[in-house]
Amino acid sequence: MDKVIDLNLDHKTYRKGSSSVTLLEHFSLTVTEGEKVAIVGESGVGKSTLLNILGLLDTRYEGSYRLLGRSARTLSDLESAAWRNEKIGFVLQESALISSLSIADNIRLPLLYARTPRKGDSRRFDQVVDSLGIGSILSKKPLECSGGEKSRAVFARAIIMNPEVVFADEPTASLDSENRSRIIALLFALNRDSGSTIVTVTHDASLADQHDRIIKLQRKD
Amino acid sequence: MDRSILRLNNRLELVFLYLGCFLLAGFFVYLKHQADDSEVLMSYIKFMIEKRRAFVLGFSAFVLVFLYQLVTKAGTEVRCRVLVGDTLRQIKLRYLVECLILLGISFLLSTVVHLLLGFEIVDSFYVLLALAAYVLLSAVFLGAR
Amino acid sequence: MKVFRFFLTRVFLRKPIFAIGALILFLMANYMAFLTAHSVLSTREGYQQMAHFDKEGTFVANLDPDSDFGNKDISKASIQKVYDRLDSRYHYALYTDGMMTNLANGRGVKVPVSYMNQRYNDLDGFPIAQGRGLKFDYSLGRKDAIPVLVGEGLADDYPLGTQFKMYDPALLREVRVKVVGVIAENSVRSNFYALNSKKYYNFSVVVPVTTAFIKQADVSFNINALNDLVLSDTDRADVSELGDYIDKTIGAKFNLYSYQDNIDYYNEYLFSSLRFLTVASGVLLILIVLLSVLSALISVRVMMRDFTINLMVGLSYGRLRRLFYAYYAGLSLIALLAVFAMAAYSRHSYWRKKDAFLMTYGLCGMIRMDWLALLVASLFDFLLVAMLAQLTTWRLRRVPISLGVLQ
Incomplete structure (x- = not known):
């Protein structure tokens, strides 16, 4: 199996004024293709920081990181953006939608940044919308939708480009049990059907249990 | 839908505000023209004439407030765009270019009006510089939230 | 006081651009209102003095400009x-x-x-x-x-x-x-x-x-x-x-004008100039009010989350209104003090220059007319402060306290 993620962190330091916080000291992570990995740990331990690094959003860290066989350090800012567009999908909480755009436009947003317009984009859009059952809310603005509908819209945006890796940050937080089950099912169906690698940061123990591997981050005493 | 964080109504609001600033500068030039012909009137509105640039700059500070709220509100949008393949640098660049283009259009429009009315446009240049500075400053606040 | 200090440092001044924007508008409003009122009061005083010569058969001489x-x-x-x-x-x-x-x-x-x-x-x-x-x-x-x-x-x-x-x-x-x-x-x-x-x-x-x-x-x-x-x-x-x-x-060549001739002159030149001043000031003051209101509403929108959280944990709308009053009153006071300092500096400068015809007695050389004009400016402030405090509270009342707003 190919390594999708190969991370060897010395540490990640945040500075504010004279004080600094160091996280993820001597942390290593390897994830292979098609694997489902859950990252758990108490608040403030660096879960979201880790996801930012894995998702090519944060490059200021000490250590090495290879994503899909390529060193993240060798990627330019533009290349990182292109990778986020084509190879990575982010599943976030329901609030991560642009409130002034319709649900359809929110879902189509990655298509806007595609380097070349691809054949079948509109078919892919219809397919994603159908599979998530959100055809009736496409013209609505996020504020007019329920929490579950917004979560599905965020999910649709994450998968519309058929990403090789999906990073999910607390995907079930603030969802009722029905919508929670729905999102979990969609996430694993993506892994099963498209072979996408899934890395999920969560506090939800039952969600974590459904992954192939659970990595627990702990604060260094 | 485009890659800009500005919507049509934002663009219209900006043009309206920019034009307002230039026309206000024109209003003060009009006051000066009126007072130039009358010592009595000059004695009354001298404080407005002498401090007209300060007044226009004071009023134009509202544009900075407006731009600030625009970029603050766009925080989530910037985050979403970065997640799906945009970069903060490009978002800022597009924002700057678009705001400056709108500023240029407003300046040209107001200049035409000023010239038609026979007003000098020196004061409009001060406003232009101030507004361009506000745009640059507001771009600093543009970021993901 | 504790709540006000909290709001001042953690909410109102956390985004200083709004406070600076409001302060600039207050400064301009005070300056404009002060100088306009001063001109009107000064003209009125001159007019009253001129009225001493309002008698049948009285003529005032002046040298013909030609x-x-x-x-x-x-x-x-x-x-x-x-x-x-x-x-x-x-x-x-x-x-x-x-x-x-x-x-x-x-x-x-x-x-x-x-x-x-x-x-x-x-x-x-x-x-x-x-x-x-x-x-x-x-x-x-x-x-x-x-x-x-x-x-x-x-x-x-x-x-x-x-x-x-x-x-x-x-x-x-x-x-x-x-x-x-x-x-x-x-x-x-x-x-x-x-x-x-x-x-x-x-x-x-x-x-x-x-x-x-x-x-x-x-x-x-x-x-x-x-x-x-x-x-x-x-x-x-x-x-x-x-x-x-x-x-x-x-x-x-001397011109000799009766009181009525002078009134005609005042009507033609002085009062039209005074009217021009008041209209121009009025237009600018209305613009200041409009921008202040817009600016206040924008600031409330941007800081909605902070207000909502405070309302959720026990802040009443009445108290919030008082906080807005105190905040805007503070800004207007700063602006009024700045205009006072400017007027006092101007009066004091005549003492420094030893300009005998313009040296006046009073606190920092300020005379009654200056205080009256400051009073007019402060009345305008009062109206503006009341308008802003009421509007911002009204705007916040219209937003339901909900998790949606917080998110």
């Missing part, structure tokens, strides 16, 4: 003829100032000397703080003392009853004078043709003018005195005749 009077060489004999004619056929009030003398005083100010005849004194004499008014039954002999008034600023150096020697710029010689009265503090005269232009008499000496004084005075004094001559108990035909006589005798 006259080339300044280039003429006028002899004492010819100008005396004009005064002789005035004495024989007319009742005239005479007042002139602007001539300076070196008179030792604690402030080191060069002292202006003003001249006034009895009729002018009766029409529009200076208000007196100490002693009696001017006396005109004095002799101009070398040994005799001329009874004079001094301004409040000279009263310490030359108190009531003091006799001293002074170089008289009208007689061009040293004269002995006696202080018979002290002019009331901040006594003011307005320019008849620019009612908002003032002279204050805190550092002046006022000399009574008699027929004998005019005869002995220098030509330049006689010419200056004609410029502001006031004729009373006369008619347009006599006035016209006098104008012709002056023109023929000394070659100067």
Whole structure:
């Protein structure tokens, strides 16, 4: 199996004024293709920081990181953006939608940044919308939708480009049990059907249990 | 839908505000023209004439407030765009270019009006510089939230 | 207080751009309201002074702007003829100032000397703080003392009853004078043709003018005195005749206007200018109000989350309204203090420059008119503060406290 993620962190330091916080000291992570990995740990331990690094959003860290066989350090800012567009999908909480755009436009947003317009984009859009059952809310603005509908819209945006890796940050937080089950099912169906690698940061123990591997981050005493 | 964080109504609001600033500068030039012909009137509105640039700059500070709220509100949008393949640098660049283009259009429009009315446009240049500075400053606040 | 301090440091000033924006607008509003009110009050004061001459048969002289009077060489004999004619056929009030003398005083100010005849004194004499008014039954002999008034600023150096020697710029010689009265503090005269232009008499000496004084005075004094001559108990035909006589005798063209003529002039120039000022200020003040309201609503929208959280944990809308009142009142107070400082600096600058006609008494030299104008500015502030506090609270009331807003 190919390594999708190969991370060897010395540490990640945040500075504010004279004080600094160091996280993820001597942390290593390897994830292979098609694997489902859950990252758990108490608040403030660096879960979201880790996801930012894995998702090519944060490059200021000490250590090495290879994503899909390529060193993240060798990627330019533009290349990182292109990778986020084509190879990575982010599943976030329901609030991560642009409130002034319709649900359809929110879902189509990655298509806007595609380097070349691809054949079948509109078919892919219809397919994603159908599979998530959100055809009736496409013209609505996020504020007019329920929490579950917004979560599905965020999910649709994450998968519309058929990403090789999906990073999910607390995907079930603030969802009722029905919508929670729905999102979990969609996430694993993506892994099963498209072979996408899934890395999920969560506090939800039952969600974590459904992954192939659970990595627990702990604060260094 | 485009890659800009500005919507049509934002663009219209900006043009309206920019034009307002230039026309206000024109209003003060009009006051000066009126007072130039009358010592009595000059004695009354001298404080407005002498401090007209300060007044226009004071009023134009509202544009900075407006731009600030625009970029603050766009925080989530910037985050979403970065997640799906945009970069903060490009978002800022597009924002700057678009705001400056709108500023240029407003300046040209107001200049035409000023010239038609026979007003000098020196004061409009001060406003232009101030507004361009506000745009640059507001771009600093543009970021993901 | 604890809540206000919390809100000030953690909410209102957390995004300082809104506070700075509001402060700039308050500053402009105060400055505009203060100067506009000042101009209106100053013109009103001048208009009231001018009304002293609102009598049937009263005419005020001024030099025709087209006259080339300044280039003429006028002899004492010819100008005396004009005064002789005035004495024989007319009742005239005479007042002139602007001539300076070196008179030792604690402030080191060069002292202006003003001249006034009895009729002018009766029409529009200076208000007196100490002693009696001017006396005109004095002799101009070398040994005799001329009874004079001094301004409040000279009263310490030359108190009531003091006799001293002074170089008289009208007689061009040293004269002995006696202080018979002290002019009331901040006594003011307005320019008849620019009612908002003032002279204050805190550092002046006022000399009574008699027929004998005019005869002995220098030509330049006689010419200056004609410029502001006031004729009373006369008619347009006599006035016209006098104008012709002056023109023929000394070659100067004088205009003599009745009170009604001046009112017409005021209506045409002064009041239209005043109207122009108030309309322009009004437009700008309305714009300031609009921008302040928009700015306040924008700031509320951006800081909605902070307000909502505070409302959720127990802040009442009534208390929130009071917080807004305190916040905007604080900003308006800063702006008002800035305008006060500017006005005080302007008044104080006349003391630094030792400009005798503009030095005034009061806190930092500020006079009643300044305080009234500040009061007008503060009233405008009050309205603006009330409007902003009510509007922002109303806006927040319209937003339901919900998790949706927080997210």
